[in-house]
Amino acid sequence: MELILSLLQQMCVYLMVAYTLSKTPLVIPMLNMSKRRSHMFICYVMFSLFCILGTYFGLQIDDAIANTRAIGAVLGGIFGGPIVGFAVGLTGGLHRYSMGGFTDLACAISTTVEGIIGGLVHLYMIKNNRREQLFSPMLIFFVTLFAEIIQMAIILIVAKPFSQALALVEAIAPPMILANALGAAFFISILQDRKAILEEYSTAYSRRALKIAERSVGILTEGLNPSSAQKIATIIQQETNVGAVAITDKEKILAFEGVGSDHHRPNTPISSEYTHTSINEKRIIYLDGKEHPYQCSINDNCKLGSA
Secondary structure, eight states, rough: HHHHHHHHHHHHHHHHHHHHHHHHHHHHHTTTTOHHHHHHHHHHHHHHHHHHHHHHHHHEEEEEEEHHHHHHHHHHHHOOOOHOHHHHHHHHHHHHHHHSSSSHHHHHHHHHHHHHHHHHHHHHHHHTTTTGGGGGGHHHHHHHHHHHHHHHHHHHHHEEEEEEEEHHHHHHHHHHHHHHHHHHHHHHHHHHHHHHHHHHHHHHHHHHHHHHHHTTGGGGGSEEEEEEEEHHHHHHHHHOOOOOEEEESSSSSEEEEETTTTTTTTTSOOOHHHHHHHHTTTTOOOOOOOSSSSOOSSOOOOOOOOO
């Protein structure tokens, strides 16, 4: 009982980290199952660290370590696929091997296998167009449970002497299998909630865009001019509830609606250096008013604080 409580405490550390990460942009590529190399590298580093932390937080038992390392290995494969899963498992396994003990080789092999198991599940779900099931806590629970059972079997096969390996497995198998399976399931549940929120935001933004497009039908039939631009700016401002909307060409303001309309007037030259930079470099520049401050270049008392 003491062992399982200690492992559940380790699991809580994972969940705290998972919750914190879910609030950062780092998880977005994982939620989208992105295959870009940079995103897969982030996935590899993140879950390799989870593997290593799972070992360090482990409890020493009979020259072995009861741990929650499997959470990182399995989830590395689930999110990154077979290659990332293998790499995460191998990294976590080599780290465990470096710490010695009569189960060092068995744990190194089993951690690598656990990463591969997660990766194979990822591959199967993607090939069968069942991507969403990768965010099922129940599926992840049973995948991790199976991976941990395989680990115990590898310890019995590889670790010597067998009598000592058997005694160890009898002591640590139930707590480790349960703690790792629950930890991985709760971890994925946190990310599942974050994914649902992001999808809700995306749906809301898409709905607004379609509403703007619907209301704008016919306005641009004669091209973009001050009159049509003003109508579009008014529609965008009404639908998005932002403080102000400006529409420009490459040189001057065509229309302006909202806060600051007393000094941001149509048919006046573009004064913002950020707008010029955005046009010349053909890229979006976002000034949130906090990390990237915005100051109106026309009126120091302008209430617009971001752009």
